[in-house]
Amino acid sequence: MIEQNLSLLLVVIPLIAAPVTAMLPAGRSPWLFTLAITWICFALAIWQLTIVIDGSTISYELGGWAPPWGIEYHIDALNALVTLIVSGIAAITLPYALLTVERDIPLRETSLFYAVFLLCLVGLLGIAQTGDVFNLFVFLEISSLSSYVLIAMGKQRRALTAAYQYLIMGSIGATFLLIGIGLVYAETGTLNMQDLHQRLQPILDHRTVHTGFVFIVVGIALKLALFPLHLWLPNAYKYSPSAISVFLSATATKVAVYIMLRMVFTVFSTSILMITHTEFIFLTLGAFGVVVASTAAIFHYDLKRILAYSSIAQISYMVMGMGFASKLGITATVVHVFNHALMKGALFMAAGAIVYRLGSSKFENIYGIGRQMPWTFAAIFISGLSLIGIPGTAGFISKWYFMLAALEQQAWLFALVILLGSLLSVVYMWKIFEALFFHRPACSAPPVTEAPLSLLVPMWVLVLANIYFGINTELTVGVADTAVRLLGVTAYHE
């Protein structure tokens, strides 16, 4: 019973839980309930992955309507991996959220906060599970709307403007996506992804299809903060409550990358990239994104903001990977989606722990804090190394694949950009290390102690995952291989 409805339950359980949470009395009970729900989702996601990891697929028909008329949940290895990331990060964020949320959110709003959090989870899981493009749009908006709310709950007033800016940009992106879906629907008369793929193949050179494709790509590019549409992201991550920074940075943009993969490779196909020259656009914008965002990160003096800019750079890598449009490139993108969730999650958790103790992430307030908070600092250090791509960490694996993809096509320029990006990340990460550890603390700095255990344990789980998935890549690379095969991407030929 559970197994046959697995793919659905992953969406429905948090959906039912959200209104229940909203009705719970303020206090710790909403947290406890949400915790249980996220862990259940995580367990189901693992289960789901074990079913599809061999390359098989699950198809679930909502309301018993067969596709392409009804909404279908179509699960393959890629969906399952993204679901695993989203639910896993949610499950690990929740223990972390307990104390930080008590600090960030007024007590009477806690039940609403967790309800909105669950809605955001519903949206993200729904995107990952669904096989219907319009359904995907709806889930995208559920997750986006709830993330605007979550960001606006940040303590400083700039959280409001950040959320507002994100809302405007996100809504434009969603509307673009809607236009694109509408145009494609007008041409094909279907919304089911598999069906769309079949029907689009003969008409890939129609102008309406191109227009639809471009609208879809631009719409998603806004959501995933592709350079130069990234301006909403730094403030949104900087001013949101700590737990939300962790959750969104590790999941929201990754899910947007997933949508891009799905749309480009499943709904359309690799050849549309060549027909519309989008691969070149992906590569160029990705390369600019890597260089510009990494450089921008160097010139900021605020931990969370640097991490946010670094996120933009890392997403640009993923877009470059798509631009290579080869087996290796997409493998790199998929692996990096997973690995980046691990490292950014850990980094934002550590940043949140510092904010928890000091109330600020500005360098001038946190100089030398690494000595008082050695575990937090060590977490930043190791996950920072992973971000740079030091061998032995998860980040290295994805960088390795990006480089292989570039070298395979003898795209020397882009290979150099990837290396340059790594070097720039060395610079900004080391700026953080030095500020946190070797810089003399300000005289007025209050004495602080190590972050509480409930913050440290989730943080270190992610840190250790960074090392584990740098040494054992059976899961990540294995799933990515299967996913890429199912996406129909082939190895690069000259």
Place this chain on the structure above:
Amino acid sequence: MIDTIIGHYNYWIVILLMMAGFYTVINRGNLIKKIAGLNIFQTSVFLLYISIGYVNEGTTPIIAKGFTSYANPLPHVLILTAIVVGVSTTALGLALVVRIKRAYGTIEEDEIHDKDMSL
């Protein structure tokens, strides 16, 4: 030529509204006007969808005697959902504006920017 232009009048309206809305979003500094622009922008898309679903001589898609041609109901259903999304976005956006007004005392973008910078 004229026929093609007039024949696609629904698209012209859509494009006109879309550009008007988009321009407002980008150009206006007033946060409420931005949201109004966003609304117009979204509405144009709703119109696009509905006009896609139109079938010549078609009636409301309810089975009844004497009618054989119906409008395609699916775009309507889709757009109903999209309208709900639009309403939620508007409500949330306006709620944010209210709170921004409370926090900053203004809803003009440049003034808010100045206040943030002056800190």
Place this chain on the structure above:
Amino acid sequence: MSDQHLLLLSVFMPFAGAFTLVVFRHWRNLREAVTLVTAAAVCLIVVTVFMRFNSGTLMAIDIAEPLPGLAIRFEVESLGMLFALVASLLWLVTSIYAIGYMRKHHEKNQTRFYAMFAIAIGSTLGIAFAGNLFTLFLWYELLTISTYPLVAHTGNKKARRGARTYLSILLGTSIGLLLFAILITYTVTGSLDFQEGGILAGKLDPAWAGLLYALFIFGIGKAAVMPFHRWLPAAMVAPTPVSALLHAVAVVKAGVFTILKVTIYIFGTDFITSSGASDWLVWFAGSTILLASMIAMVQDNLKLRLAYSTISQLSYIVLGALLATNMSLLGGALHVSMHAFAKITLFFAAGAILITADKSNISDMGGLGRAMPITFTAFLIGSLSIIGLPPFGGMWSKWYLGMGMVETGQWLLLTVLLVSSLLNIAYLLPVPVRGFFGKAKDGTEYAQIKEAPVNCLIAMMVTSVACVLLFFHPDPFYELAMNIAGKK
């Protein structure tokens, strides 16, 4: 214990030691005892590995496979064995020295110091026993990172700036060039295994071999070939034991060791000679030898002078690799060990002078030798070994390097070698000479200055005796080095 586990133990023992001594951080004596015990244990294990290796046991173990076809693999082969022996033996000596030094110098954060030191040595052993280029790169990067806190140890502005230079050059070259080179190698061959005769021959267009080889030579920033040498003088802000073991032995030798490995097992010496990959690179190494020696002559700070001397000496080994003949490789491999023992003696002496007399500039050391005779004698022995005079070990390596040059008819390079030996005399010997026969600037005698702490003296004596012993009995190292050269 099985051979494989012994191998793993040798690499991970220092890590375990680091962990243990952090646990015991509040008990100073216990902590330092842990360091010593770990160092001794590692030394013992490596010697055992050496014994078994000599008796013909093949030792190799894969511990994980992060990327398809690229395992984290440990394997013992002659060159790595030689390097591991040198590193572990000298770690034991340095640990003894470091305890005396750190206590006398009242350094802060000693726990961090010892822990990172142990991790750095563990990484060095990882490099030595790496079974493929991928594993080697992994430990190479870990070594860079683990030595960073040691360089920045004092934490003041000067140390931070030095550490930044250190890190940016080492990480920059390794990510920007070395990783690039590794990836190209992998793309071309589909493998990164160390194979006798190399893996690139026949797969890479010889025209590109020179470029790829250059990426390797410059990418391995730890070998300090000019113009990527700036990090080594910058690293001299570190406490002296760090400079002694890491920046005269472990880190820099890891660099040249990697170059040797790449030359022999990735390119293959035949491929290098046939493709002419190294023809233009030898001049970089040659000019590094001369330029660094000249810069060393004008340095007044003793540690800086030694650092530039190291840069120059490293290029000897690089040159040995670039020439890719039996003799030159033998010389290069021997020089890894000979230079290690000599240079560490010099650094020990420099550190001893710093902590007892508080002098770091050579011009202030006039007459100091009479107050610290043992230290300065050790310095003299080290200097002579570096210069390459009998009866000191340094003679052998220079001899074979020179033979290699004669063999290939590189007369100009031979001249470089000889001139640089003269320069060695010019910048090293003035120190003991001034110490023994010179006068202090202000004419005072150093009545109040006693010899260095006994720990430091023991360490210095051990290494200087080793310099002499290695002249008469270079056998263990010589045989290992012969293996490599002979395998060609």
Place this chain on the structure above:
Amino acid sequence: MKHNLVLRFITKYLFPVIALFALYVQFHGDYGPGGGFQAGVILSVAFILYAMVFGMETIEQVLPLGVLRILASTGVLIYSGTGVATLLMGGNFLDYDILLQRPIEGQHIGIMVIELGVGITVSAVMLIIFYAFSDRRNYD
């Protein structure tokens, strides 16, 4: 506006008419244009009109914010509960065929219940939005 007799009079009598129309739209959605979304909005309009004429306090007495929140949540739960019910009865999510013995009746009852949930949530949410914007006692 509290003293405008005409408005007060008309509003009082319009209120039940609007509410009734909302119910019509709600339950006739099965056969003609209509459904929970529309009905929910219409129903909330009745309350909003009343509130605009008689003041916020009057409807807050009937429908305090807390009740509205519970109503909004309940609507969602009715919706998803129906889905879960179909699941438990062995069908797919929201597969109404399974609800009653004859599939066609199942479809009728299923869509009714679903739309009821939608209607409750929509009207409650519209009122919550209205409260949020009109209740400016806390600031200004």
